[in-house]
Amino acid sequence: MNRNVRSLLHAIVLLTGVALVLLNFGYFHYGYGTSKTSLIPHGLPSYFSPHNHTPSNPSPNFELTAGNPHFLAQTASYIRAISNSSDTTFPRLECPFSPTDRYTYMNKPSESAAPKPKYFFALDLHNCVKLLPRLIGSIVETIRFLGPRNCALSVVEGRSVDGTFEVLKELRNELEGLGIRYIFQSSDINPHAKGTDRIEALAELRNLAIKDILENSALYAQDTTIIFSNDIAVCMEDILELIHQRNAQSADMTCAMDWTYVGENPTFYDVWIARGMTGDSFFNIPPDGSWDYAWNLFWNDAKAQSHWQSFKPFQVFSCWNGITAFTAKPIMEGKIRFRKHLEKECYQGEPKLFAKDMWWNGYGKIAVVPSVNVEYSDEAAKKIKTLKGYTWSHVANEEDNMKIKWELDPPSRVKCIPGGYETQKWVAWNEGLP
Template sequence: MAMKRSFRTLFQLLTLVAVVLFLAVSLGHSQYGSGLLPVNPVDSRDAKSPAEEAQYAYSTRFPLLKESNETLAATAPSYLHAIMDPEDKTYPRLECPFPNPDRYASLKGPSRSKLPRYFFALDLHQCVGLLPRLIGSIVEAIKFLGPENCVLSIVEGRSDDGTFEVLKELRTEIQILGSRYILQTSDINPKIEGTDRIIALAELRNLAVNDLIQYPDNYDPKTTVVFSNDIAVCLEDILELVYQRVFQKADMTCAMDWTYVGDNPTFYDIWIARDMHGDSFFDIPESGSWDLAWNLFPNDDEAKWHLMKSEPFQVFSCWNGITAFTAKPLMEGKIKFRGHYEGECFQGEPKLFAKDMWYHGYGKIAVVPSVNVEYNNEAGKRIKTLKGYTSANVGEDLKIKWETEPPKLVKCMAHGYVDQQFLPWDEGLPG
C-alpha cells in the first residue's frame, strides 16, 4: 500500500510539472505571431526599484514590422558593427573628433523624475550608407548622456537599399545598452502625385514623436527632442545643440545646414528658416536664382554679426538639418506637426511648427552657427573643413538677449519664388 501511495504521489507530481511546462510554452507563444517580433518584449534586467522598473518597462508597444529582405539582411551585421564601433573602418564616414567631456558633463546624470529626458527622433528613407555616421553618432550620444536617460525613435519608409534591415537589427543593440528603441515602418510617400507633400511629411514627423504625445507621463517634464534629418553629424554637433538649448534656456536650437550645388556651399533650409525680421536667410529673386546665397542675413546686421563670430542668435524659425527642442508643448497636446490651415500661407511643416511654438509661448528659438552639417559623408567633410568642426568654433558662452515678441510680418514663399510676400506672423491661427 505504501508503494502504491508513493507511485500515486510521483504521478501527481509529474502531472503538475507537465501542466506548468505546457502553460509556460503557451504563454510564451502568445507573445509572438508567426515569424513576428514580440508586441510587448520584456526587459531582461532585474528591476531594482519600482521607479527603475517603471523607467524600463515598455510604455511604447513595438509595432509589427514589415518582413526583411533576406539578401539585404545578410549585409546588416557589418553595418551594425560599424554603427556600434566608432573605430570601425568598414564603410567610409565623416571623421569626427571626440568632444570635450567637461563642457557637456552637466547634460549627464538621471533626471529628478528618473524618467528619460532625451528623445532622439528620425524619419529615414534609402540612406544605408549614412547610417554608420548618423546612427553611430546618436549611439555615441546615448552612451554619453546615459542610456537610461534616452529613447530612440525611428520611422523608416519604403527603403530597398538595406536601411530597414539595419535599423531592425539595431533593436537588440539599443536594448542591450539599456535604452528604449521605437522602430516603425510607414508607406507614406510625400512624392506621390496628388499627395499634399507637407501633410505627408507632417504625418511622418508626428509618427516619430508619437510616443511623447501619447504617453507623456513616461517622460521627464523637461525632455529634449533631438530631431535629425539624414545628415552626416558628429557627436559634438548633437551635444552642442542640446547644451545651448539648456544654457540659453532656449525652446529650440538649430544647426546650419549646407548643400554643394557648385564649388561653394549654400545654406540649404531657405524655405523654412526666417530671421527676427521675418525675412529669409538670403534673398531669392523671382527668377529663383540662388546667386545671392553668399550674402546671408542682408537685412539683419545682428544675426550677420553673430554668424561671423559663431555665436548663437535668435530667429523666428529654423530646422536646418538637425534641431533640439523642448518636448513640453507636444507632451501637453498643444502642438503637432501639421499642414497649413485654410487661408494660411502654404509653407513647410517645420516653419509651421515654429509658428505654433511662438503662438503657445515657446518663442526662444535660436541658430547655433558653430554646428555645420551636410547631407552626405563626403560633403560633410568639405563643410567641416571649410566652416570648422564644432569644437573649433566654440568660444566664450554668451547669453542671447531674447525678444519676447515675434516679427509682425513674416515672408511667405507659397508657390516657388515668384509669389513672395510678407504676411502677419499669426495669419490663420485661432484668435
C-alpha cells in the same frame, strides 16, 4: 571508490571548470553583459560604461515585415560600424572629439522620483543606408554619453529599397541590450505620391516619429528635450552642443546650420523654412528664383550676420536646418504637433508652421547655433567641417558674451513662399491662427 574512478572524476571536474571559463570568456569578450552577439568592443572611452539591462519601460513592438534576405545578410557589418565609432568598414565623416566637462552635467538622471528619459531622439529616414554608420552611430555614441536610461530613440523608416529598413530593424537587440528605449516603425506614406499633399504627409511622418511622446507622455521627464534629425552626417559634439545651448540660453529650440553643394561652394540649405527676426529668409531670392545671392547670408540683418560670422548663437523666427533640439513641453501638453497649413494660412513647410505654433504658445526662444554645421552626405560633410570648422574648434575659442538677448515678440510680418519664388509675399506672422 578505487583510485582509477577517483582520477576519472577529478579529470571531469577539471574539464568542466575549463569549459566554464571558456564559455565565460566568450560571453564577456566584448565587455557588455552576457550577449555573445554584442558588437561593442573593448577600448571605448570611459564614459561608455556597460549597460547590460533592459530599458526601464520596454520598447513597443510594431508589426514589421521580415525584410529582404539579401540586405539582412549585410546588417551585421552596419550594426558593428554603428556600435563602434572607430570601425572603418565604411567610409564616413571623421569626428575627432571626446566630451569635455562642458557637457557632463547633461548625463544626470531626471529629477522625477523614478528617473525617466529626458532626451528623445527622433528621425524619419528613407534610402540612406550608407549614412547610417555616421548618423545613427553618432546618435548611439551620444546616448551612451548621456546615459541610456536618460534617452529614447524613435525612428520611422519609409519605403527604403537599399537596406535601410533591414539595418534599423536588426539594430533593436543591440540598442535594447544597452538599455535604450527603441521605437522603430515603418511607414508607406509617400509625400511625393500623385495627389498627395506633400506637407500633410511630411507632418504625419514627423508625428509618427514623436508618437511615443504624444501618446505616452507620462513615461518621459517633464523637461524632456526632443532632438529631431534629418538624414545628415553629424558628429556627437554637434548633438551635444545643440542640447547644451538650449540649456545655457534657456532656449525653447536650437538649430544647426545645414549646407548643400550645388556647385563648388556650399549653400545654406533650409532657406524655404528658416526665417530671421526680420521675418525674411536667410538670403535673398529674387522673383526669378536665382540663388546668386546665397553667399550673402543675413544681408538685411546686421546683428544676425555678425553673430553668424563670429559663431555666436542668435535668435530667429523659425529654423530646422538639418537637426534641432527643442522642448517637448508643448507637445506633451497637447498644444502642438506637426501639421499642414490651415485654410487661411499661406502654404508653407511643416517645420516653419511648427515654429509659428511655438511662438503662438509662448515658446519663441528659437535660436541658430552657427558653430554646428552639417551636410547630407559623409563626403560633403568632410568639406563643410574643413571649411566651417568642427564644433569643438569654436567652443575652444568661445567668448564671454555668448548669451542671447531674447526678443519676446515675433516679427510682425514673415515672408511666405507658397509656390515658386515669384509668388513669395509678406504675411502677418500669426496669419490664420484663431
